[in-house]
Amino acid sequence: MSQFTRRRLLMDTAQGLGGIALASLLQEQGLLANESGPLRPEIDPAHPFASRSPHFAPRAKNVLMIFCSGACSQIDTFDYKPELIRRHGEPMPGAEDLITFQGGQGNLTKSPWKFKPRGESGKMVSELVPQLGELADEMCFIHSLTGKTNTHGPGENFMSTGFTLDGFPSMGAWVTWALGTENQNLPSYVAIPDPRGTPQSSVNNWGPGFLPAAFQGTDFNASKPLRNLERPSGVAPETDRRTRDFLQQLNRRHLE
Numbered sequence: 001m002s003q004f005t006r007r008r009l010l011m012d013t014a015q016g017l018g019g020i021a022l023a024s025l026l027q028e029q030g031l032l033a034n035e036s037g038p039l040r041p042e043i044d045p046a047h048p049f050a051s052r053s054p055h056f057a058p059r060a061k062n063v064l065m066i067f068c069s070g071a072c073s074q075i076d077t078f079d080y081k082p083e084l085i086r087r088h089g090e091p092m093p094g095a096e097d098l099i100t101f102q103g104g105q106g107n108l109t110k111s112p113w114k115f116k117p118r119g120e121s122g123k124m125v126s127e128l129v130p131q132l133g134e135l136a137d138e139m140c141f142i143h144s145l146t147g148k149t150n151t152h153g154p155g156e157n158f159m160s161t162g163f164t165l166d167g168f169p170s171m172g173a174w175v176t177w178a179l180g181t182e183n184q185n186l187p188s189y190v191a192i193p194d195p196r197g198t199p200q201s202s203v204n205n206w207g208p209g210f211l212p213a214a215f216q217g218t219d220f221n222a223s224k225p226l227r228n229l230e231r232p233s234g235v236a237p238e239t240d241r242r243t244r245d246f247l248q249q250l251n252r253r254h255l256e
Contacts, residue, residue, distance in 0.1 A: 041178050046255055048214045049188050052180045065171070069156060069199035072128070076111045078141055080124035085110045156201035161209065169209035176215045187218035195223040 041052045075081060088110040092098070098105050113126040118136040125133035132139075147158045154164040161168040169177070172189040181188030191206035199205055206217030220226045231240045 041180075043177075043180075048180070048212065049176070049184065050180050051182045052178065054179055063175070067156075067159065067199070067205065069194070070152070073111075076113055077126055077129050077132075078123075079143060080115045080126075081110070084108060153200040156199050157204050160201070160205040166204055167209055169211045169215070170204070170206050170217065172206055172217050173208045173211050173215045177211050189215070189217045191217035191219040192221050193219055195221050 039055065043052075044050055075084070087093075087108045089107050091107055092105050095105050111126060113128040115124045115126045117123065118125045118133040121137050123133075123136040123141065125136055127133075147155060147164065149155050149158065149164045157166065157168070158164045160170045162171075172191070176189045189206070193199070203216075203219070206219060208214075208216040218226065231237070235243075
């Protein structure tokens with residue numbers, strides 16, 4: 001165990017006093033963070049989707065995210081890797097004996113499609129997507145995003161929630177929780193899965209995670225319309241009305 005010396009005492013004390021002085025100056029100038037704690041929306045449980053004011057004026061009115069699960073690799077389309085071309089056919093550095101659940105590691109392989117600069121920006125785009133390459137100046141490319149998994153399901157979680165593990169809210173759920181919606185007759189957040197099937201991570205891509213279930217995405221598509229909108233044929237109209245009245249009574253009691 002290291003000794004607590006006089007030098008260490010003076011150093012820690014000086015740092016502590018400096019922090020106190022800084023907090024005092026920030027308080028006097030009104031530059032401290034919100035004293036009530038982190039910024040949280042005020043949500044009325046009876047009206048969870050009510051519109052809430054943002055922290056600043058937004059530029060976007062709506063957001064449409066197109067997520068291509070299992071799409072073509074970025075290595076073959078927009079992510080030009082000159083080092084990969086130089087090392088084509090060589091073993092992966094430092095991973096010659098690495099064995100994963102996918103098996104042993106093969107040699108590095110460059111993309112079979114050639115890249116060339118596109119547009120005024122000179123963005124390198126492969127010949128696999130020539131039409132998209134013509135629009136290179138109209139798109140924003142993010143090449144700094146990195147993750148900790150190379151598996152599809154956790155990778156989809158990471159793309160939709162920021163975490164590889166299950167249980168975290170999707171981006172749409174966070175936005176709905178924070179801002180609500182001006183529309184009170186239709187879902188504020190919807191997901192339209194491919195009719196051929198959901199992504200490997202399934203409903204995690206539009207789920208609420210640890211947020212209330214009210215903020216999850218409402219999923220539907222051309223082959224699977226919105227569920228539970230029609231009264232079942234075996235339930236009489238009067239029975240259905242009384243059931244809904246009783247449910248509203250329970251909800252009001254719970255809210256109180």
